[in-house]
Amino acid sequence: MQDRPPSSSSSPIQRLIEAFNRLPGIGPKSAQRLAYYILRAPADEARDLSAALVEVKERVVLCSRCQDITDQDPCRICTDASRDPAVLCVIEEPLDLRAIERTNSFHGRFHVLHGVISPSDGIGPDDLKIAELLVRLNGPDQEVREVIVATNPNLEGEATAMYLARLLGPLGIKVSRLARGLPSGADLEYADDVTLGRALEFRQSVE
Amino acid sequence: MPARIPRVTHTEAIVLSHRRLGDADRIVTFLTPHRGKVDAVAKGVLRPRSKLAGHLEPLTRVDVLLAHGRSLDIVTQAQMLDGWPGLHIDLDRLSSAMYLLEVTDRLTLDRGHGDDNLDAAPMYGLLNASLIRLARGDGTHLATRTFEMALLEISGFRPEWRHCVACDTPIDTARANWSSLAGGVVCPECQHIHPEAVAIAATVLKVLRVIQNGPYEEAARVRLNPELAAGLEAVMHALMRATTERALVSAQFISEARRAGVAAR
Ligand SMILES: [Zn+2]
Numbered sequence: 001m002q003d004r005p006p007s008s009s010s011s012p013i014q015r016l017i018e019a020f021n022r023l024p025g026i027g028p029k030s031a032q033r034l035a036y037y038i039l040r041a042p043a044d045e046a047r048d049l050s051a052a053l054v055e056v057k058e059r060v061v062l063c064s065r066c067q068d069i070t071d072q073d074p075c076r077i078c079t080d081a082s083r084d085p086a087v088l089c090v091i092e093e094p095l096d097l098r099a100i101e102r103t104n105s106f107h108g109r110f111h112v113l114h115g116v117i118s119p120s121d122g123i124g125p126d127d128l129k130i131a132e133l134l135v136r137l138n139g140p141d142q143e144v145r146e147v148i149v150a151t152n153p154n155l156e157g158e159a160t161a162m163y164l165a166r167l168l169g170p171l172g173i174k175v176s177r178l179a180r181g182l183p184s185g186a187d188l189e190y191a192d193d194v195t196l197g198r199a200l201e202f203r204q205s206v207e
Numbered sequence: 208m209p210a211r212i213p214r215v216t217h218t219e220a221i222v223l224s225h226r227r228l229g230d231a232d233r234i235v236t237f238l239t240p241h242r243g244k245v246d247a248v249a250k251g252v253l254r255p256r257s258k259l260a261g262h263l264e265p266l267t268r269v270d271v272l273l274a275h276g277r278s279l280d281i282v283t284q285a286q287m288l289d290g291w292p293g294l295h296i297d298l299d300r301l302s303s304a305m306y307l308l309e310v311t312d313r314l315t316l317d318r319g320h321g322d323d324n325l326d327a328a329p330m331y332g333l334l335n336a337s338l339i340r341l342a343r344g345d346g347t348h349l350a351t352r353t354f355e356m357a358l359l360e361i362s363g364f365r366p367e368w369r370h371c372v373a374c375d376t377p378i379d380t381a382r383a384n385w386s387s388l389a390g391g392v393v394c395p396e397c398q399h400i401h402p403e404a405v406a407i408a409a410t411v412l413k414v415l416r417v418i419q420n421g422p423y424e425e426a427a428r429v430r431l432n433p434e435l436a437a438g439l440e441a442v443m444h445a446l447m448r449a450t451t452e453r454a455l456v457s458a459q460f461i462s463e464a465r466r467a468g469v470a471a472r
Pocket of ligand 1: 063
């Protein structure tokens with residue numbers, strides 16, 4: 001039943017269940033629960049939710065410098081003068097930025113790749129925000145001396161880090177990776193603040 | 208389901224790839240010696256405290272216990288046997304190893320539970336041996352070319368480097384054409400049957416023959432200068448692309464990684 005594609009003939013509640021079901025991590029049972037919650041909730045709450053959904057698609061853009069999602073360009077971190085301009089932390093996804101910010105152990109700026117080199121998923125260097133990174137390092141962010149590649153500790157993250165190390169070497173920039181200690185195969189998103197903070201502090205340079 | 212099917216498989220396997228499933232699960236694709244390619248669900252593997260995490264990464268050799276589920280198997284135990292650390296010290300080795308995984312994945316069919324007698328041992332042995340060669344620092348070109356040639360042979364796509372693919376006439380290396388679609392060399396008389404065939408350098412064709420003849424130690428004696436290595440790579444990548452019928456992102460990544468390195472010097 002839950003595999004049926006949405007159609008105009010299905011009821012509004014059925015369409016809502018199907019819409020929830022398409023979200024990551026939401027199974028048919030959860031989708032049903034959410035839909036019935038909305039059905040019983042006050043009309044204002046439903047209107048707020050739908051307005052927030054539309055607004056996020058219309059107002060949120062990528063920061064032209066760090067490629068993080070933002071509602072102002074350049075974003076707050078890129079324009080924050082108290083940030084260390086010499087250190088840049090390269091991450092896979094915007095969620096990883098939030099994880100690193102929570103540790104309070106990093107005071108430089110960020111660059112979001114929006115993915116990782118993964119040939120088995122058809123993703124090569126050109127599909128990531130690597131060209132944008134080079135533009136930054138050659139222009140507005142020339143004072144960067146160290147790039148910390150905080151990709152996930154797995155094959156794809158490692159290939160991406162080694163590729164960036166090769167690419168950035170000639171620019172005279174030191175490239176380092178998060179220290180071991182994060183279990184390999186795990187996701188930064190799930191790492192606890194202490195472990196992630198320590199991995200940042202004891203980062204290692206990449207050849 | 209037939210009764211002879213066991214409820215679990217205990218096997219050694221090489222992890223070819225994985226993809227995310229929901230919040231913390233993954234579908235892992237294994238190459239096994241006796242069941243060929245197997246997809247299995249690893250539950251909770253993305254959580255740092257998962258006992259499976261770190262034992263199911265692509266490019267590792269593992270010992271796994273797979274419980275047969277209704278559609279997909281479930282990984283119930285996993286123990287890493289080999290991670291080939293030598294692959295991780297150099298980007299050329301690592302990108303070549305990723306390419307080996309991708310072409311193996313593309314040239315292997317998914318097998319169900321009913322096909323337990325499938326003999327994937329030659330392919331498994333080839334991948335394992337080739338990763339060992341890459342990891343210990345044999346030339347990436349040599350290790351990769353011998354792997355491709357043997358993989359094509361095992362999967363029934365043996366390329367023809369000695370006789371015309373159309374009429375079986377012996378081919379003179381001095382003036383030969385070849386076609387990736389035809390899977391080998393083409394004589395001048397048959398060029399009209401394979402108009403896409405293009406010239407292939409004599410040295411490249413000779414080395415392809417040596418590699419195909421084997422053994423590996425014989426091919427290892429050939430001196431591969433950069434020009435010859437590039438010629439061999441171009442031919443074999445074109446052949447793999449034609450055989451798998453798709454662009455191989457990992458093949459492209461090998462060149463991109465090399466280019467980044469050249470710019471560095
Ligand atoms: Zn920004």
